[in-house]
Amino acid sequence: MVVATDVVKQAEQFREDFAKLRAEIGKVIVGMEEIVDGVLICLFAGGHCLLEGVPGLGKTLLVRTLAQTLDLKFSRIQFTPDLMPADIIGTNMVNESPDGKRYFEFEQGPVFANVILADEINRATPKTQSALLEAMQEHTVTVSGTKYVLDEPFFVLATQNPIEMEGTYPLPEAQLDRFFLKMLVRYPSRDGLCTIVQRTTTAEMPVASQIMAKEMAREWMRLARDVVIAPHVEDYAVRLVLATQPESDQATEMAKKYVRYGSSPRGAQALILSGKIKALLDGRYNVSFKDVADSILPALRHRIILNFEGEAEGITTDAILEDLVGKVPTQARD
Structure with missing residues (x-):
């Protein structure tokens, strides 16, 4: 060890x-x-x-x-x-x-x-x-x-x-x-x-x-x-991914309105692994909420498929992700 x-x-x-x-x-x-x-x-x-x-x-x-x-x-x-x-x-x-x-x-x-x-x-x-x-x-x-x-x-x-x-x-x-x-x-x-x-x-x-x-x-x-990741930080990454899936009860209103398909589980893997490397580069050996949130655009922007309404209104996946980062709390609500 x-x-x-x-x-x-x-x-x-x-x-x-x-x-x-x-x-x-x-x-x-x-x-x-x-x-x-x-x-x-x-x-x-x-x-x-x-x-x-x-x-x-x-x-x-x-x-x-x-x-x-x-x-x-x-x-x-x-x-x-x-x-x-x-x-x-x-x-x-x-x-x-x-x-x-x-x-x-x-x-x-x-x-x-x-x-x-x-x-x-x-x-x-x-x-x-x-x-x-x-x-x-x-x-x-x-x-x-x-x-x-x-x-x-x-x-x-x-x-x-x-x-x-x-x-x-x-x-x-x-x-x-x-x-x-x-x-x-x-x-x-x-x-x-x-x-x-x-x-x-x-x-x-x-x-x-x-x-x-x-x-x-x-x-x-x-x-x-x-690199270590605490269960509540890991749960935050999972909830961010669930918030992109329109059929999920965690989905934001923007995702429900404009998204056809949300991110797959690979999105959560990318958020966590990217967060681990960001933590190392910041001199830490545990992942923070910010490490995960800072990784969301490059990790998830290509995993979201817009529906017809989203494409017609010129909505971007980046806009959907920026919206959900502001609405998904770091701590889960019971």
């Missing part, structure tokens, strides 16, 4: 490593501190991240830089309408031995990496999108009845464009639910844009260095799950 002093030292080292990663990524990525923190939280929680933003904001560069700082194998999959499932997970190829005998040999697809960039994921057909489902949930892929285990850590970071709707396919609800967080990438500020221009129009482009080994990343993923 790990003694308390060891836990304290581990937590302090985690905060130091997190800060180093943030600073090293910041040498390349400008003005995306919230996005960088969200992506790192996803990684150490063992989840996957969905980034939504217009092209050219540095989403691909962010993922590549993250892989460099952690010494992880990086793979990019450009999703297009003609992309097939075998192009992602791999396929059995017919080979011939020196004695002339033919045999099948599995050729791994780009999903066999540690950090996967699924670029413009909503441009592929639902059949191809679903090829990632097993990999994201089970960290395995199955081809011709044979199961292949993916290397850990396995982190999918997908991007989608909110503007160019022509030639896109909406992500299936089952796949959306497998993303731990959904982050919205916005345009840089004036100062941020000036810094980007200065860094990228000179002779040398900044390059990130390795800060953490793969084995240490696995260790921090285990530490994050050891």
Whole structure:
């Protein structure tokens, strides 16, 4: 059993490593501190991240830089309408031995990496999108009845464009639910844009260095799950999720009016795990109500499906979540 002093030292080292990663990524990525923190939280929680933003904001560069700082194998999959499932997970190829005998040999697809960039994921057909489902949930892929285990850590970071709707396919609800967080990438500020221009129009482009080994990343993923959460804080996370479900007696009036389907249990898992990492970063070893509440937008915004009335009135899932945070009490009422 790990003694308390060891836990304290581990937590302090985690905060130091997190800060180093943030600073090293910041040498390349400008003005995306919230996005960088969200992506790192996803990684150490063992989840996957969905980034939504217009092209050219540095989403691909962010993922590549993250892989460099952690010494992880990086793979990019450009999703297009003609992309097939075998192009992602791999396929059995017919080979011939020196004695002339033919045999099948599995050729791994780009999903066999540690950090996967699924670029413009909503441009592929639902059949191809679903090829990632097993990999994201089970960290395995199955081809011709044979199961292949993916290397850990396995982190999918997908991007989608909110503007160019022509030639896109909406992500299936089952796949959306497998993303731990959904982050919205916005345009840089004036100062941020000036810094980007200065860094990228000179002779040398900044390059990130390795800060953490793969084995240490696995260790921090285990530490994050050891953070303590009190029963009443855990109940608060559960009640927040129930408040998004229109048929629940915990639902807010806004959810009952505008929501078709609320968050699944994965939403509560995301709130709690994200809260645990936020607690570590704040120097605490127990989760607070604020840790949970601060995680609600990225953890639940993609798990809520609006009804016709909500879409017609232009209601956003963020507005529903901000409303329920103000109405769901931290302490349960008997």
